[in-house]
Amino acid sequence: MARRRRSAGPPEPCRALVTGGSGGIGAAICRQLATAGMSVIVHAGSRLDRAEAVVDEIRSNSGQATAIQFDLADGAACAAAMSELTEPAPLSVIVHNAGLHDDAPLAGMAAEQWQRVIEVNLNAFFRVVQPALLGMARQRWGRVIAVSSVAARLGNRGQTNYAAAKAGLHGAVISLVREMAARGVTANTVAPGLIDTGMLEQEHSEQALALVPAGRLGQASEVAALVGFLCTEAAAYINGQMIGIDGGMAPG
Numbered sequence: 001m002a003r004r005r006r007s008a009g010p011p012e013p014c015r016a017l018v019t020g021g022s023g024g025i026g027a028a029i030c031r032q033l034a035t036a037g038m039s040v041i042v043h044a045g046s047r048l049d050r051a052e053a054v055v056d057e058i059r060s061n062s063g064q065a066t067a068i069q070f071d072l073a074d075g076a077a078c079a080a081a082m083s084e085l086t087e088p089a090p091l092s093v094i095v096h097n098a099g100l101h102d103d104a105p106l107a108g109m110a111a112e113q114w115q116r117v118i119e120v121n122l123n124a125f126f127r128v129v130q131p132a133l134l135g136m137a138r139q140r141w142g143r144v145i146a147v148s149s150v151a152a153r154l155g156n157r158g159q160t161n162y163a164a165a166k167a168g169l170h171g172a173v174i175s176l177v178r179e180m181a182a183r184g185v186t187a188n189t190v191a192p193g194l195i196d197t198g199m200l201e202q203e204h205s206e207q208a209l210a211l212v213p214a215g216r217l218g219q220a221s222e223v224a225a226l227v228g229f230l231c232t233e234a235a236a237y238i239n240g241q242m243i244g245i246d247g248g249m250a251p252g
Contacts, residue, residue: 009233011139013064015091016231017041019072019128020098022050024197025147028220029095030054032228034063038093041085044069045098045120072098072124073116082131090135090142093231096125097147099166103158114161121165125172133180142185143231146173147223148242150193153250166191170242177240186239188230192223193246214247 016033020026021042031054034040040058042065044051051067058065070081085091099121102113129144136142151159152166169189176187194208196217209215226245229235244250 010141011090011092013089014038014093015041015089016093016095017043017085017091017128017132018095018097019043019124020045020147022047022054022067023097025192025195025220025223026095026097027054028224029097029227030065031058031063032221032224033093033095033231034058034061034065036228036231038231039064039066041065041091042067043098045071072127073119075127078124078127079131082128086131086135090139091132092136092139092141093143093145094129094132095145095147095227096128096169098124099147099149099162101159101162103162105158106160109161117161118165118168121162122168122172125169129176133185136185137180137183140184142180142183144173144176144180144185144187145227145230146170146187146189147227148189148191150191150244150246150249152191153242153244173242174240181239184236186230186236188238188240189242190223190226190230191242191244191246191250193218193244193249195220195223212247212249216247218245218247 016038018026018030021030022044030040030042042051042054048069055065055067070077102117104113146169148166148169151163155163173187173189194217223245
């Protein structure tokens with residue numbers, strides 16, 4: 001049986017786009033990738049100032065980063081931004097971390113609530129990943145990581161739209177692997193559980209802990225460490241996986 005050629009290894013410089021890079025988990029991922037020597041593009045959906053603050057922090061620690069703002073629910077805006085980003089050089093890493101939720105029981109959910117959540121969480125995966133794939137294939141190296149959620153594995157009351165979108169990411173990833181693995185491109189899904197980003201009120205935090213066998217909330221830096229590892233050469237044979245990082249909420 002013929003052997004397939006191993007990947008060429010990461011290019012220099014290794015350019016990484018992190019959608020939602022201005023948020024708590026996204027910022028931690030940006031810092032992690034910058035520490036690993038990547039040139040990080042920090043995306044913001046609306047608050048460019050928050051993305052620029054992440055960039056300033058990375059640069060103050062001798063890392064490389066730039067900020068960009070565009071609406072992931074706007075197909076034309078995404079196409080223009082991705083054309084601008086891929087024109088000078090290929091993007092080697094894409095972390096689709098951006099996401100939102102708009103909760104309601106399905107029986108009372110408005111069509112707009114369903115559509116907006118699907119647009120940002122799932123459709124945007126296509127919009128940012130698809131334009132980068134040929135560049136990854138030509139250099140025979142790439143990393144695609146979709147940040148999903150424990151809700152995709154367990155479901156959650158009032159979040160049928162969110163759970164459907166996040167579960168859809170894994171379906172996209174495992175199909176993408178069939179198309180790109182032979183070109184040295186890996187694609188994986190990371191599914192965080194309850195992560196402390198400073199948004200949970202104390203009362204809700206205490207209630208949430210009852211659901212976590214580990215007895216604590218996760219840290220954004222722990223999610224970032226996993227994403228960072230998946231971007232290394234050491235993780236080159238990890239492909240098409242949904243990896244939970246949830247303190248045991250959804251084992252197996």
